[in-house]
Amino acid sequence: MKKILIMMALAASVTGVAFASPQTSFKEGQTEINVGMWDAEAHSNGYKSDGEWNFLGGVTYGINEKWAAQYQYTGLHTDHTDGNMNEINALYSFHPQVAGFVGWNRIYMKDFPKRAFGSDDQINNIAQLGIIARQPINDVVDVYAKGALGTEQTSMWEAGVNLALDKNVDLNAGYHYLNTKGDSENNVSYKGFIAGVSYRFGGKDHTGEVFEEAEPNLDYEAQAEEPSVVTISSNQGGPATTVEVPADEPVKAPENDYYMNSVHFDSDSAALTDSQKANLKDFIAKAKETGHTFKLVGRADPTGSADYNKELASRRIESVKAYAVSQGVDSSKLIPMVKGAEGATGPESRRVDVFEHK
Secondary structure, eight states, X not given: OHHHHHHHHHHHHHOOOOOOOTTTOOOEEEEEEEEEEEEEEEEETTEEEEEEEEEEEXXXXXXXXXXXXXXXXXXXXXXXXXEEEEEEEEEEEEETTEEEEEEXXXXXXXXXXXXXXXXXXXXXXXXXXXEEEEEESSSXXXXXXXXXXXXXXXXXXXXXXEEEEETTEEEEEEEEEEEEEOSSSOEEEEEEEEEEEEEEEEEEOSXXXXXXXXXXXXXXXXXXXXXXXXXXXXOTTSSOEEXXXXXXXXXXXXXXXXXXXXXXXXXXXXXXXXXXXXXXXXXXXXXXXXXXXXXXXXXXXXXXXXXXXXXXXXXXXXXXXXXXXXXXXXXXXXXXXXXXXXXXXXXXXXXXXXXXXX
């Protein structure tokens, strides 16, 4: 265990890649594979069997941005007992840092002496309900906690730390505890340190085309190749006139993106509040009336990592877009553009800006 902690500390000192926990937020089509070891010792009715390292591992698949399916295997082998645990869970993301899960768990215990809980073999089939929470410490380290209650007098909890080696690769270490029914009078508990690694791949976003950078003047029009001659037309104050000037002379680009308003969000949240829905009233009415294109520019404060802030800004855009579409706006007229983090911190940085393009 000491070597594992030293390795994680050294990795933290040299890496600067963001960590996005797969346990509490998901992407459609993304798969996570985790493998590790658990030094589990067993206790029951005064009986103790010293710990042995067990294999644990599983796979989690993102069904969409809220739901995921998971299979998890955990060995229950100790010095003098044997067994395993198999879980199938459905996970739901309430918040980027909080998820709940419900599922079925089969716990198989064997080789306990009869004096421990009256039987050599015991199988518990359990319905369980639990919650997972995480808290970022910095760009590469999260702490997490996980707990569940189930039938057959079962309870389970785990706490530890995750370290990002890459945006898709994490190391983790912690402590795991399991307690379940042995017989009518005695329970069996397993406890010990765990360590492992997780790897994620695949998945997709639903925010459309993403622009990594945007011009500071907020004019997001794609620029055509510069011609040898620039033609300027104007009908202000009289008949339309056309003037041709050399391309190397400075010409101010026409302003055709008009700022309407902004929708603000709570810290680390993409949930659209009722008060902010009211801010969208004029935008929605004009979009339905004119059929113009509107650009939704997502932003975040620089509290988290660059990758996480872009993902958070994307989800904020999706919240605004989904609400506008639910009110009758044509989704093809809404263009998402991710700005990501700005220099400033605070509530003003956590927003989606709405621009009318005409």
